[in-house]
Amino acid sequence: MAKKQFKTESKRILDLMVHSIYTHREIFLRELISNASDAIDKLYFRSLTDPSVGMSREDFAIDLTADKDARVLTIRDNGCGMTKEELENNLGVIARSGTLDFKKNNELGDDIDIIGQFGVGFYSAFMVAKKITVESRAFGVDEAWQWESTGEDGYTITPCEKADAGTCITLVLKDNEGEDNYDEYLSEYRISSLVKKYSDYIRYPIRLDMPRSRKKEGTENDWETYTENTVLNSMIPVWRKGKDELEDGEYERFYQEKFHDMEAPLKTIHTKVEGSVTYTALLYIPKKPPFDFYSKEYHKGLQLYTNGVMIMDNCEDLLPDYFGFVKGLVDSADLSLNISREMLQHDRQLKVIAANLQKKIRAELLKMQKEERETYEEFYNSFGLTLKYGVYTGYGQNKQTLQDLLMFHSMKQNKLVTLQEYTDAMPQEQTEIYYACGTSVEQITRLPQLERIADKGYDVLCLTQDVDEFALKMIETFAEKPFRSAADSSLALESDEEKAKVEEKTEAGKEMLSALQEALGDKVDEVKLSSRLKSNPVCLTSEGDLTLDMEKVLNAMPMEQKVKAKRVLEINAEHPIFDTLCAAAGDRDKLAKYAQLLYTQAMLIEGFPVEDPVAYSNLVCELMSQQK
Numbered sequence: 001m002a003k004k005q006f007k008t009e010s011k012r013i014l015d016l017m018v019h020s021i022y023t024h025r026e027i028f029l030r031e032l033i034s035n036a037s038d039a040i041d042k043l044y045f046r047s048l049t050d051p052s053v054g055m056s057r058e059d060f061a062i063d064l065t066a067d068k069d070a071r072v073l074t075i076r077d078n079g080c081g082m083t084k085e086e087l088e089n090n091l092g093v094i095a096r097s098g099t100l101d102f103k104k105n106n107e108l109g110d111d112i113d114i115i116g117q118f119g120v121g122f123y124s125a126f127m128v129a130k131k132i133t134v135e136s137r138a139f140g141v142d143e144a145w146q147w148e149s150t151g152e153d154g155y156t157i158t159p160c161e162k163a164d165a166g167t168c169i170t171l172v173l174k175d176n177e178g179e180d181n182y183d184e185y186l187s188e189y190r191i192s193s194l195v196k197k198y199s200d201y202i203r204y205p206i207r208l209d210m211p212r213s214r215k216k217e218g219t220e221n222d223w224e225t226y227t228e229n230t231v232l233n234s235m236i237p238v239w240r241k242g243k244d245e246l247e248d249g250e251y252e253r254f255y256q257e258k259f260h261d262m263e264a265p266l267k268t269i270h271t272k273v274e275g276s277v278t279y280t281a282l283l284y285i286p287k288k289p290p291f292d293f294y295s296k297e298y299h300k301g302l303q304l305y306t307n308g309v310m311i312m313d314n315c316e317d318l319l320p321d322y323f324g325f326v327k328g329l330v331d332s333a334d335l336s337l338n339i340s341r342e343m344l345q346h347d348r349q350l351k352v353i354a355a356n357l358q359k360k361i362r363a364e365l366l367k368m369q370k371e372e373r374e375t376y377e378e379f380y381n382s383f384g385l386t387l388k389y390g391v392y393t394g395y396g397q398n399k400q401t402l403q404d405l406l407m408f409h410s411m412k413q414n415k416l417v418t419l420q421e422y423t424d425a426m427p428q429e430q431t432e433i434y435y436a437c438g439t440s441v442e443q444i445t446r447l448p449q450l451e452r453i454a455d456k457g458y459d460v461l462c463l464t465q466d467v468d469e470f471a472l473k474m475i476e477t478f479a480e481k482p483f484r485s486a487a488d489s490s491l492a493l494e495s496d497e498e499k500a501k502v503e504e505k506t507e508a509g510k511e512m513l514s515a516l517q518e519a520l521g522d523k524v525d526e527v528k529l530s531s532r533l534k535s536n537p538v539c540l541t542s543e544g545d546l547t548l549d550m551e552k553v554l555n556a557m558p559m560e561q562k563v564k565a566k567r568v569l570e571i572n573a574e575h576p577i578f579d580t581l582c583a584a585a586g587d588r589d590k591l592a593k594y595a596q597l598l599y600t601q602a603m604l605i606e607g608f609p610v611e612d613p614v615a616y617s618n619l620v621c622e623l624m625s626q627q628k
């Protein structure tokens, strides 16, 4: 019988498994038990509607046996089993794809750690076994099949005998080698503590057959061996346990196993609600976004249980998109077992639960923002973007829910602040909330447009993500204060006296200014003198609703139609450059060159690319040569 080869990716995982470090090995048992439990779930679920299954809840179990002499550990379940094709497809490749991508994308630690934390399902058994045999019979199928592999050189699939549906996995443990002792996985104590640690909540009994000896009845000193069958797990789901029944870190461990996260969650929210709708929710806020979080592959959702039985793995309707990062589950006795995805969408109970959860998550986040600022900042760095998208994509309809959760970098305080904190700290006469956009806080704080605002003692929110300005536009006002871009050409912070001075100079430089504007053609809509600037000679501002930064973001999107903000080139009336320009007033050719120079500089400051770098460079050199 020909050996089949593993798929390439699986081979790599296998190789990692075989060479994994000691401390990670123990997770193999939880992986196999979890598979067994899933398989039972499937058949049990079917039994609820299909009488031909002929089994009730009490009939299902996961059985472990440990044979110390043969060094063999078996894990048997009476779940749905696998057909020949399923054996081939499920065990011939790594199911949890994405694990390796994760490694590539994040370069977090080494491969080995990924195994330790994630587990890679069935394959992890190769960390402890030199040979694995899987005998399986799918429910409703007459034949049974055996899959066998020693890991290195592929696997075989042959027919076998098996009386009932289900799967039996036989592990021949590796030989002990120096420090590496695999016998521990045959010890009753070790097995039962591993089950307690990782699989206690499994809803079917996990039983261990262990040989015991006892005195033969009626004899003094005659011993016999018998097998005692012990149930190792409490079968109580973590979310149904009372506080005093919970072991240290049990919530966190449950999260890491169930949701395959390398790290403990940032926050655990456990809530029990009784009333018109009764439910328990166990929610988690992860520390970091999953590797696919900001991609189409990511599906938000919570697991849905009714009375401890999972009825849906990923119920999307329980979470709004902007809280899509929340992981966890809801258990409610009010939901029907046989409810379909379509029916759920219209389920009144579910809508009530979803609305409650949204309030609860928001309240917990606000509490964290207030009481655990550092943790909140960590959260915000991971998921703030989703909240901002939430404000934007809802056309502002979610702003009441989300605006208090937002934070932006304050130029004055040099840290993240909430909108409330910004407005609370505003000087009395300040009437607007100022913001400026850029690629980084450092770049923004150097923007010439901000000098004046800062001078007045006003704070500026530094927006560094594309969506930021769009989100603020949707919020429109906060505490009755409108948001205003620092690069808005109509921003009027100057005194009457300053205004008069600018007007006077504008009058004097009228011809020169119109020459500049003419030279720039449709590149700018206006060239004007202003007192906005202090030490800097020029800047680019925009007029109207569409700002330069929005233009940048919109034009970066794959759209046919490009947009253009109304550009205003502002020249500092108090800067020596003004005199230089006035001195060249009669020389239109020179003014045209100066116009190009000033415009390009303003564009550079704004972070736009130079249209023609060679021409710009030549122009600078030409003007330098004339200075001789």
Ligand code: ADP
Binding pocket: 031, 035, 036, 039, 077, 079, 080, 081, 082, 090, 091, 094, 095, 096, 120, 121, 122, 123, 166, 167
């Ligand atoms: P995962 O459990 O993450 O899908 P595994 O490698 O552990 O990855 O398992 C691959 C697949 O093999 C499972 O999704 C399941 O379909 C099947 N499988 C594994 N163990 C069993 C079992 N005991 N009974 C039935 N099917 C199983």
